[in-house]
Amino acid sequence: MHMNAMEPAAAAGTGAGTGEGVELVYEVATADLAQAIRVRTRATPALRRQRWLMPLLGGLSALLGGSALLSGQPAGSKAVLFLGLGLLLCGLCVFGPRLQARAFAGMLAKAGQTRAVVDGSGISVSTRQYSTRMDWTAQPAYAETDELFLTLDLHRRAASMTILPKRGVRHPADVDRLRELLDANLRRL
Template identity: 85%
Template structure:
């Protein structure tokens, strides 16, 4: 299917839909990963646990080095592991998003229609249709809407960049559709 063709089934739905046309960027995905980390219980624990363990490890390693204890290699290992954990807690979402850069480039332009029955996503490589129950919650940042499945260990999310709407008032219409069908977090 070409990007400018519209499937009647995808365009149909309860209420008038909002169409977005965009290419997902690593910045969009970074925001979505941060939202998912705050929203998912297991990832929320990881969000505070990694810096805590990293800080403790760096503190142990640093204090062992400063005290001049003979086991210097273990102290360096603790210090390095601590700094790594702290760095991952800060830069992890950006690194994860960059890991998907190749896949995002291959997907190319994305056309998404959000209507009363759910979300239809079409790229150059795939097409999918999700009902509201597949990702029952959403969050909003300054630049994107993110729909999520926050069930235990779920990784399912859809990124809807606001720059993809055709008209500025469509952002409000999209928010209204999401509010009517999903729980806002």
């Protein structure tokens, strides 16, 4: 799954690590997208600040609202508002990536099967709906989890990422080859 809200596909360029490419064939699941959103939140500076600021504000708001309710102060509706806002912010921190991923469920279903080819010059991604080719500069960093590789553009407010689930490779050895290609061309997070 490739999500690029800010910039068109870059023209193919040359990069280190040329050689045989790795092909992945998969359907992006909402769990993949939720995991990718969590990884992107940890990796992107602006989102990293949001990651600690939202629980802090939510906790403070809930604490203020709860203590005002318990103390029996006359402004009960404001206390309930602060308590509710605090709980909402804390809930969004926990369930936010899953909710965001579910919002894209229809788009994921329409895209259907995805074919990605990663080679020395970049990444090609094709679905029923689109086909794009990016050179390595379009998303210059990557992260790896147990289930997937995620290429990212870490610019402020960038929404560009490509999800490459490991289950999409044809042979288990292709996971190592894919990691080699990514290491040769991108900065590992």
